[in-house]
Amino acid sequence: MGKGGSLSEGVLKKIVLSYTYVAIWIFLSFTVIVYNKYILDKKMYDWPFPISLTMIHMGFCASLAFLLIRVFKVVEPVSMSRDLYLSSVVPIGALYSLSLWLSNSAYIYLSVSFIQMLKALMPVAVYSIGVSLRKESFKTETMVNMLSISFGVAIAAYGEAKFDAWGVVLQLGAVAFEATRLVLIQILLTSKGISLNPITSLYYVAPCCFVFLLVPWIFVEYPILMATSSFHFDFAIFGTNSLCAFALNLAVFLLVGKTSALTMNVAGVVKDWLLIAFSWSVIKDTVTPINLFGYGLAFIGVGYYNHSKLQALKAKEAQKKAAQADEEAGTLLEKRENDGLVKKNESEA
Template structure:
């Protein structure tokens, strides 16, 4: 819980230190984060709940048509009128095709990661993705990064590092418990074999 609060606090400081702060943009971004978190939690329920146990490919088979239906509605009312206003618009099927392949690969990777770890891990990984985007915008586009931004990113980085440390320790403890259980099972089977061998010897001597 502490690491999640530190990550959220760091991101909030970084947003507060934005050089061109826009309340509407921040509100839209927060809404997008909330919807994305909800989507990831639902994906985790779909992949890991008892009685469902869908694999990533099967999950995409059911989820993709739903996504298409939900995206068509805003496309018809927002994008289509703009495309009609531009009479010279010609769809590039190569661009659309490569974009579709990238989207498929991204969704497949998300489903695999959520299925193997959790939705929380995916959200934390999203923070790292945001850092990479900010680094790209600063180094290539020459966007402005303030000291408050860097301070907030530093706090968020410490939170992510602590989260990864806790996850790694939990995985090590789980692996150690699994090895100990296997060793106990092997020792129990050896004792049973010895007892059975001793019983056979006593029967033969009798």
């Protein structure tokens, strides 16, 4: 086969792999969300203890990450001082624990479809917090886009058949804490040149999350678990659920590392629509036309935001390449001038 055929095979292989990474991530994300809903919902498995479930996840992930790093040496640990851990990882771990706690709690009160609609507010929260912490520059066009997303989510909330105010507060709190965590990762870790993959992230962050969750668990859920004799561990249910949560972290790293963050955002939209369809057809949650109209508006706003980010990234890369080309041209010109000067001196000598 000729060179052109080899190139086509290479491109085809890359496309197939990209779609495979996307499919794996969507499947695992879908599975974790539905599995958590199944465990926490009183009408299904009936184990409504979100702090306990989150602690099980964190304990499992921390243990597995420790084995992979310290015992099997699959991944090298990141060099990190005690001061850096306390000043950077601990705040991120605290926010992560709150985000997971509240998001898991929301599954007790809200449908899967409505939670996915509320999650469309994540770009709004990230941008707003980024502006307030001076990590993002304020732009009127972007703020109008954020308002359009918020307006769409508000319409979806208005059309929700089983609206629960407390559940909405929990989910919005989860979005706010998660957005703050994402911004702080940029400020506290990325800006210092520290990059954590999912395994090293869980190795450092998961134990911190477990400790933070332990305090509210002792006062909120432990007395109820003991009083109702619900303090049991179903290895089949919680083991597979925790394994799926760990695998999802690896899938995120695989998807972003082999494709891009933008691909993950687009895949996230596909996953949200699949979850809405699953929630309506299988779980039998009520999805109203107003729900879909509002989320549709939010979806358009999120799509435009991702498009704007992509264009800005392309422009930045183009400027970087132009600067590199100018630098290389200047170096080449300087070399030619030096070579000419050497030859001139040799001829004069």
